[in-house]
Amino acid sequence: MLYREAGQFKVSYQEDQQIFPIRQDRVGFIAILGFFFLVLPFLASEYWLQAILIPVLIFSLAAIGLNILTGYAGQLSLGSAAFMAVGAFGAYNFMLRVDGMPFLVALAIGGLCAALVGVAFGLPSLRIKGFYLAVATLAAQFFIVWALVKFPWFSNNSSSGVISAQQIEILGFAFDTPVSKYLLTLGIVAVLALAAKNLVRSTTGRSWMAVRDMDVAAEVIGIRPMFAKLSAFAVSSFYCGVAGALYAYAYLGTVEPEGFNLDLSFKILFMIIIGGVGSIMGSFLGAAFIVLLPIFLNVAMHSLFAGSMPAGLGSNLELIIFGGLIIFFLIVEPHGLARLWQIGKEKLRLWPFPH
Amino acid sequence: MMMNDLIQVAPVAQPPVAERRIGDVILDLQGISLSFGGVKALTNISFDVREHEIRSIIGPNGAGKSSMLNVINGVYHPQEGRIMFRGELRQKMEPHVAAAQGIARTFQNIALFKGMSVLDNIMTGRNLKMKCNLFQHALYWGRARQEEIEHRLKVEEVIDFLEIQGIRKTPVGRLPYGLQKRVELGRALAAEPSLLLLDEPMAGMNVEEKQDMCRFILDVNDQFGTTIVLIEHDMGVVMDISDRVVVLDYGKKIGDGAPDEVKNNPEVIAAYLGTSH
Numbered sequence: 001m002l003y004r005e006a007g008q009f010k011v012s013y014q015e016d017q018q019i020f021p022i023r024q025d026r027v028g029f030i031a032i033l034g035f036f037f038l039v040l041p042f043l044a045s046e047y048w049l050q051a052i053l054i055p056v057l058i059f060s061l062a063a064i065g066l067n068i069l070t071g072y073a074g075q076l077s078l079g080s081a082a083f084m085a086v087g088a089f090g091a092y093n094f095m096l097r098v099d100g101m102p103f104l105v106a107l108a109i110g111g112l113c114a115a116l117v118g119v120a121f122g123l124p125s126l127r128i129k130g131f132y133l134a135v136a137t138l139a140a141q142f143f144i145v146w147a148l149v150k151f152p153w154f155s156n157n158s159s160s161g162v163i164s165a166q167q168i169e170i171l172g173f174a175f176d177t178p179v180s181k182y183l184l185t186l187g188i189v190a191v192l193a194l195a196a197k198n199l200v201r202s203t204t205g206r207s208w209m210a211v212r213d214m215d216v217a218a219e220v221i222g223i224r225p226m227f228a229k230l231s232a233f234a235v236s237s238f239y240c241g242v243a244g245a246l247y248a249y250a251y252l253g254t255v256e257p258e259g260f261n262l263d264l265s266f267k268i269l270f271m272i273i274i275g276g277v278g279s280i281m282g283s284f285l286g287a288a289f290i291v292l293l294p295i296f297l298n299v300a301m302h303s304l305f306a307g308s309m310p311a312g313l314g315s316n317l318e319l320i321i322f323g324g325l326i327i328f329f330l331i332v333e334p335h336g337l338a339r340l341w342q343i344g345k346e347k348l349r350l351w352p353f354p355h
Numbered sequence: 356m357m358m359n360d361l362i363q364v365a366p367v368a369q370p371p372v373a374e375r376r377i378g379d380v381i382l383d384l385q386g387i388s389l390s391f392g393g394v395k396a397l398t399n400i401s402f403d404v405r406e407h408e409i410r411s412i413i414g415p416n417g418a419g420k421s422s423m424l425n426v427i428n429g430v431y432h433p434q435e436g437r438i439m440f441r442g443e444l445r446q447k448m449e450p451h452v453a454a455a456q457g458i459a460r461t462f463q464n465i466a467l468f469k470g471m472s473v474l475d476n477i478m479t480g481r482n483l484k485m486k487c488n489l490f491q492h493a494l495y496w497g498r499a500r501q502e503e504i505e506h507r508l509k510v511e512e513v514i515d516f517l518e519i520q521g522i523r524k525t526p527v528g529r530l531p532y533g534l535q536k537r538v539e540l541g542r543a544l545a546a547e548p549s550l551l552l553l554d555e556p557m558a559g560m561n562v563e564e565k566q567d568m569c570r571f572i573l574d575v576n577d578q579f580g581t582t583i584v585l586i587e588h589d590m591g592v593v594m595d596i597s598d599r600v601v602v603l604d605y606g607k608k609i610g611d612g613a614p615d616e617v618k619n620n621p622e623v624i625a626a627y628l629g630t631s632h
């Protein structure tokens with residue numbers, strides 16, 4: 001009853017083309033944003049901020065990156081973690097080797113390094129599609145991690161290949177507490193998510209989706225498939241790269257190339273599949289689902305069966321339930337949580353009347 | 356700008372051309388041969404298309420009609436022959452170059468972008484005319500937003516023209532077949548082509564839908580002066596609306612001329628009905 005656009009007339013195309021054309025959505029979104037920016041930092045404990053909220057945000061950003069490539073441009077990729085690694089090591093090396101390098105600039109350069117590498121590994125997409133392309137990006141995954149281990153220059157000749165991210169400092173302000181790191185991450189993710197949403201609702205996004213849905217027709221209407229695919233790889237890798245740099249700087253502090261392994265790539269892929277392929281919001285939902293559910297299960301198991309079950313059995317049971325829930329969600333709604341949300345909103349418009 | 360103004364302005368965006376003048380040759384195909392390995396799809400075909408005319412290509416299944424369209428807009432590259440478009444000899448080119456020169460088309464099997472709304476599908480037709488780059492799109496501010504609104508205006512004109520206002524936000528996958536065909540025509544029209552290639556626009560439609568489609572084709576030709584090359588199996592439609600007809604059979608041209616000439620051409624009759632032995 002409350003959620004209805006009745007009486008909201010749009011009198012210009014600008015109003016019709018807003019991200020949230022319905023007023024209730026706009027108000028709700030601003031409220032959520034305000035909650036995350038202004039309320040949560042005071043409510044959440046350091047553990048919540050550092051171990052849960054920051055990684056959820058960072059994975060959301062990586063998932064947005066993969067969603068641009070796979071969900072919008074239709075190019076299947078298994079190299080997201082590798083592009084994250086390029087971003088992390090790129091930002092690290094620029095911070096290390098350039099005196100007085102501002103953090104945000106290093107972050108952007110890290111993203112640009114990843115974009116370049118992404119375009120290079122995106123070249124096969126001009127010839128191959130689908131699962132075969134996935135195998136080609138798998139090569140990126142193994143090659144990049146191998147190269148970062150093989151050439152110690154990347155990790156500043158550290159014997160173990162581990163890098164310790166420098167202190168984040170912007171205009172003299174040190175981001176050393178979980179709250180400040182959380183706010184920084186949230187700010188960057190919010191800005192980049194907005195940019196991604198803008199991209200996918202403009203000509204760039206339409207040409208990506210056109211190439212995804214019907215490449216011959218796209219070319220006949222004047223879209224250059226090469227440009228569309230490579231720009232998708234570039235933008236996607238940029239997002240993954242920035243996410244990787246944040247992963248190193250705001251979340252872990254110390255990372256090794258092996259941390260960006262195939263498991264992480266799969267994890268990001270699962271996030272977009274569960275969250276919703278081809279949806280910016282789905283990237284957030286998927287990341288939250290994959291990060292939060294195991295923690296939730298863990299807490300639930302401990303409070304339910306504390307002490308009454310062997311530890312090994314408990315943790316295995318958690319994994320089983322986790323997998324089972326993923327399958328359940330995919331059967332109930334193959335298009336992911338974002339679609340579930342969409343359907344919920346459509347139902348809400350009619351509520352409480354069935355028609 | 357107010358929505359009300361737009362709706363009033365749209366239908367009379369371009370004044371109807373009172374008399375359809377058939378102009379000079381804009382597309383001239385000479386000795387086109389196309390083969391895939393050993394299969395000869397087209398053999399030594401020559402014909403021309405004049406400005407503002409409706410030129411039909413007919414022929415039995417597998418005659419090479421769709422291949423002909425694919426040659427015209429650069430999807431296939433003929434091994435032999437030359438193509439003159441607007442007085443220029445055309446080199447081997449990619450489809451998006453042909454699109455930039457003002458050639459748009461629809462497909463025999465609907466080739467819409469299934470995951471996108473009707474509005475977005477038709478907006479892709481404006482793609483070539485939009486000049487903002489990726490970074491401006493990411494900001495979606497100032498120039499980029501202005502451009503989006505300007506082109507939305509043109510797209511709304513197309514939507515009004517095709518009478519599909521009610522479905523503009525619907526994903527095309529959910530639409531019935533006849534409407535999908537109409538949206539596909541809309542996407543081609545949004546590019547404001549000078550040459551429009553239609554590959555069986557009426558296949559699988561009922562009489563009413565066919566009549567609508569005929570009306571749209573004639574109106575496009577009449578109001579916008581668009582030259583149309585049409586492939587169609589419905590002979591009633593072809594003979595009614597075409598200015599000239601070219602007949603293909605087994606990749607060879609067997610007839611060319613005004614509908615009445617073609618209708619009485621013994622070779623054409625033989626191709627369609629068979630000969631008595």
